[in-house]
Amino acid sequence: MALRVYNTLTRKKEEFVPRKPGRVDIYQCGVTPYDYTHVGHARQYVFWDTVRRYLTYRGWEVFCVQNVTDVDDKIISRAHKEGVEFTEISEKYHKDFLDVMDRLGVKRPEVMPKVTEHIPEIIKVIEGLIKRGHAYEVEGDVFFDVVSFPDYGKLSRRSLDDMMAGVRIELNPKKRNALDFVLWKSSKPGEPSWDSPWGKGRPGWHIECSALALEYLGTGFDMHGGGDELMFPHHENEIAQSQAYTGEKPFSRYFVHHAMLNIGDVKMSKSLGNFFSVRDVLDQVEPGVIRYFFASRHYRSPANYGVEELEEASKAYSRLKSTLDAGKRALAEVDKKQPTVSNENKSCRVDLFAAARDSKRKFIEGMNDDFNTAIGIASLHDLVRPINDFLHATGGGAQHDRQNLEGLKEAISTLETLGGVLGLFQEAEDPDDGETMDSLVKLLIDIRDDLRSKKEWGLADKIRNSLKEMNIVLEDTPVGTIWKKI
């Protein structure tokens, strides 16, 4: 079954064919660190983390490059405002980015090149563009000549004529054409600068992605990722620069754009100020909840972020997680002692092998269809239902159905593996959530059973209620009591 990916270049879902069999080379537009990482950013990196996990799960070798634009106008202006070096700003917020991504379980890309450490590579590309007649220098600034690149506008489906007619940007008398964009920017006094053939200056906004992608992946790599807001002008310009420079196309075989995260139907963005930092949200909910929230929506649809949405995700996620925990506990229990084997357990008729197999098939079919993580989530719920059924029918391991014991192992492992592809269930084990905890809860359950058999409901309920306050829920089944952490 083939993987299909929606390619912005063709506006169609296409079968994914990489340039090298078995390997996927990915370039992602990274952040400009001038403020705290917000949930909108997290959407992109969580999505691509999921893509990388899925491809790896399916046996591909994955290589991912993600730049860090650590010098730019906004960083400089913030540094001026705070009276510090621009590096202090970029380092502080880059550190925040890495920190929250780690906490979200986003695997670090293989390479995270910084613009300030690749000035020579960038200059090399600009020089090449000038040499090939695609760029020109005016008083220390270098511009890309859009007219020299016939395919300009192809990605975003705009024609040069239309754009020129409706141009909104202020006319820069140095430019030959209003749509020409700057590759190298001469620096004003007090601004960070590097030596170049055109004098002191710094790279323009778009050139770093071309230079870094070509440096680490070469031309014609597999997937280019970024927000759909970047389609024009950023990705359009990247394509123009890169293909004009190499004389080859495509620059990237597939362009994969994810939709924005909104607050009340308006885009979350730093410039609008309507953003939630990931740092703050992680103080409220565990990482898995955020990952569940993203995974339950398709990456190409705009998604609304809000407290209610997060709460719903939290409930649904805890349904998956508490079943996984209870299932693991049941298996651990079986390892410790011989369970009461009952082949006569008629109350349990689920086939967990079949459930695991069906769930896995649905998951892969969904993910193969343009990374449909919402289908993936649904497949997990489909699996959790029969696991719960089994757990309740057998008292969470107290009375096993021999035939389904292996099935439970299979189902739990499938749930954990598939959830892991979506980045779920990565929370570090609670330090006090070990064997001691298990034993203590079990002791309380035993005592409560004694109390119940003596019909001392008051005390029995007190145990149950107190545990509930600690987020431990007791569930009485016909064959014993099981417990879950919620």
Place this chain on the structure above:
RNA sequence: GGCGACAUAGCCAAGUGGUAAGGCAGCGGUCUGCAAAACCGCUAUUCCCCGGUUCAAAUCCGGGUGUCGCCUCCA
């Protein structure tokens, strides 16, 4: 003004030609000392509206309405 995307139940959300996944909320049932959880069942004859193509449309085409994004920094 130009370009593009989207509109599915009370809510969130999959589904791009074959008869509406999943979650949250709600209702009924099983179980229970009560409960919770869990499980079972019910909850959109219908997918913004109007036309068209087709044996067949939420899915394709045309028109309309509404929302959002990009065209300026943006994940």
